Amino acid sequence: MITWIRDGDVVDPAKGKVEKADLIIEKNRIAKILPQGVFKEKGPRLKIINASNKTIIPGLIDMHVHLREPGHEYKETIATGGMAGVAGGFTSLACMPNTEPANDCRSVTEFILEQAERAGLCRIYPVAAITVGRKGKRLTEFGDLKQAGAVGVSDDGSPVVNSEVMRRALEYARYHKLAVISHCEDASLSGAGVMNEGIVSTKIGLPGIPAASEEIMVYRDISLAKLTGSPVHIAHVSTAGSVELIRRAKEMGVQVTAETAPHYFSLDHGAVIGYDTNAKVNPPLRTKEDVLAIKRGLANGVIDVIATDHAPHSSLEKELEFDKAAFGMIGLETALPLTLDLVRDGTLGLAEAIRKISYNAAAILGISDSLLEEGAKADLALIDPEYEYVLSEEDILSKSKNSPFIGRRLKGRNELTMIGGKVVWERSA
């Protein structure tokens, strides 16, 4: 069986170029990338996918999702999260360990990979906990977890408060070639805060989380990365101050990488007005100035990656008083249009934007997905960057519907997702 994807605009983020081409998929790989009109075969064993007026991108890679399995299957499962992923154009997801039980040992990592196999949708890359039970005390068995299939470690959802534990985690993770993904937050400074501390929190009377709560820990982790000569990846960067700290660290040669999430460059703290619990997220939506700084950080390469921090919560956690509601929003099905907004407003070129939500994440995790070149795994998505629609709750395939983008006009959507040469999802007409 040969698949011929013809007449599409092909984005190659590794080379940074976009050009019209035909892709020939054989078995599970991209066999050939040919100029238009060269490929002429016909026959019963040939499947043709017409991609004219469409853009072909490597399968997106989300290095920061919460799939909630095991333990919170009423919010999301590896199967439903995988479905939301492929619908959003993602072919690989790295899932965070704040499950119940936490992914802090081989058996949980293996369970996640087995469930991923059963679901047969996105490729799933487990991120294991840094510390046993995510309690910040004792390191997990990095070597055993790596052998079981973990690609990184993180106590995401909580910071590693003890700086010596973080130091040793960085040193030991480097030996095992595991990415260390840090949730940067000084919890004592966040206190009872539920949104960004600023003019909006003052206006609507909600306790605030200051920007410094994030920045203090970003600086600590940069300092530890420098001390240990080990790489650190800063998760969900939300403030101008963090961007500046990371910029300076990179200039000094510290091995620091960083991600932000689409909501941090698409929304500011004004979205919380009206006490919309779907806009409650940690770190919180910040000021307009922070949003601009995040965009600049993406444009000048300080922020390497766009990751969704997809955090499904059911109505049980969201249809509540604002301070009682859970932090987090889903993101797998809105990341693509929001990232394309960055292309439309001139922040990033198309290839660079796609690179930040695929290739760069793969590089940090040390996985080989997301290349659009001959011989690469045929993981790709066919998107219509111009399609405009208003997001409705019924559109959402994730088990949870906690998105502040419901009711908003979005532009650009995925039409078809292929993983390993197989079409795993296609938009029904």
Add this chain to the structure above:
Amino acid sequence: MSKFDHKDLLGIGQLSIEDIELILDTAESLKEVSTRDIKKVPTLRGKNVVNFFYEPSTRTRISFEVAAKRLSADTVSLSASGSSMVKGETLIDTARNLQAMHPDLIVLRHPSSGAPHLLAGKVKAGIINAGDGINEHPTQALLDLYTIREKKGRIKGLNVAIIGDISHSRVARSDIIGLTKMGANVTISGPPTMMPLGIEAFGVDVVYDPIEAVRRKDVVILLRIQLERQSAVLFPGLREYATFFGITKEVVKRSKKDVIVMHPGPINRGVEITSEVADAPYSAIFDQVSNGVAVRMAILYLLIGGS
């Protein structure tokens, strides 16, 4: 009479100057009912008001209850400890159950900012915010405005100081919005640890030193220092607070001769206010309580007495 076109009273911000004047004028005409021998008019006969208090409250709860009864409405009182909340029912579910009994108004006091806004979107009954978290306490602000207008004859152009824990005070937030809307000049004061970020955007002056803040003021509003916040790091202790931010009669002397001192209660004698000030002739603390009934009668009447 102009029209009061609101289903709910969630915050002072939603009210126009005309709305506020209408409430104050209506309260003025209803105040007299409380001085009658038979303290009751039939205005809200057959209407049902639920007082739903998730937080302890004496003044506000009783004030609403008395106000509703003077207008002949039927009242039901519900507190968190006596409700299904202790059985784990969510606020929305409790409210939907109440709604099924067709009340006309739900008066809600709740520790979470935004709780009345959440309810207002879910039930048909009108919602009155009787204090939500650290957000707003609109009926307190209205009775404060009423008291100031009654004592001073006007609000516009008056110089008002509000002193205390501004960050965690729903009274401060509502007073600031109401007073600035009605044209008063507002100065806020208190320890820097209790001053919310960006408060200047409300159009107030920030003067940390209370002695400076009360200078040449027509009205001084003191806020309750919540004793339970001592465990936090907001201030070193009550003694220190009383020494540097407590209002004594010497401090009051810096303000205008005809100053009035107000406090939403309950007062902590010897902390934010000395007994000499609380019991002085210029103290309007008990006028505030009396006026609270009249103002709440006006609000009940304007929200559900129309049809």
